[in-house]
Amino acid sequence: MANEKKNGSNGTCGYTEEAFLVHYAMRHGTVDGSTSHFHDNYELYYLLSGQRQYFIRDRVYRIEKGDLVFIPKYDLHRTLDAGPFHERMLLYFKDSFLDHETGEDEQLKNYVLQPFQRTVPVLRLPKDDRSEAEALFYKIIREMGNKRPGFQLYVKALVLELLVLVSRCAEQETESVFDFETPLQRKVAEISTFIRQNYKNPLTLSELSKQFYMSTYYLSRVFKEISGFSFIEYLNYIRIKEAQSLLHDSDLPIVQIAELVGFESVANFGRVFKQSVHLSPMQYRKMQRIRT
Incomplete structure (x- = not known):
């Protein structure tokens, strides 16, 4: 999984199990996701604020506020600096997480995995969908921070709701064209x-x-x-x-x-x-x- 080198103040919170990880981070200063990686997890990255450069598979994408990034299993990727500040949510999960949480419902599992099959791995959410997605992200952040009784179960339920939401968004939106900047x-x-x-x-x-x-x-x-x-x-x-x-x-x-x-x-x-x-x-x- 990703490691990030950092030089500056930051705030983080997260929750992890063997087949599942969700992590929030707010970074000030230089941050270089310099540990190159591919892994057997699906990765969902959402940029809440700031900008990042993301090298995925064979090219660089500039990620902006409100962008979702879908990384399939074993796809090579690395985040690169693109500004002095950013705030992001990161979700990793394995097939076994979906099998357990969906009751091995193959149709539902395939549905929430559809966005990870996109040719362009970045989804630029429309304003209304962004507001709905961010509401779920902030609920997840609050649950992870407060750690009230049963927060683990609630976080998983919110993540499943989020995965269904972004799958609907990906289904409705045509794949954006990301031009090369240079x-x-x-x-x-x-x-x-x-x-x-x-x-x-x-x-x-x-x-x-x-x-x-x-x-x-x-x-x-x-x-x-x-x-x-x-x-x-x-x-x-x-x-x-x-x-x-x-x-x-x-x-x-x-x-x-x-x-x-x-x-x-x-x-x-x-x-x-x-x-x-x-x-x-x-x-x-x-x-x-x-x-x-």
């Missing part, structure tokens, strides 16, 4: 897309620089500056995400999976996988099979 953001999106499409190949900065007519130094600096990731961080995360799918969905030997996702040695694959997932590939496969 030519460099567009170029980094092109580079990210190229990496995602060619991660199986032995990609290097030198090859990318030739492909995009940029010096290796300039490409490396710009990619890091815009996305928050180094080239090798981004490439490895894409490869590890694909490896997770193969470990879960196939019986292929680990050495073959390492080769299929672009690693030249199974030793390097195992090292990078453990750094990213905190489990070895074999441990990850065993855990996924226990869960299913």
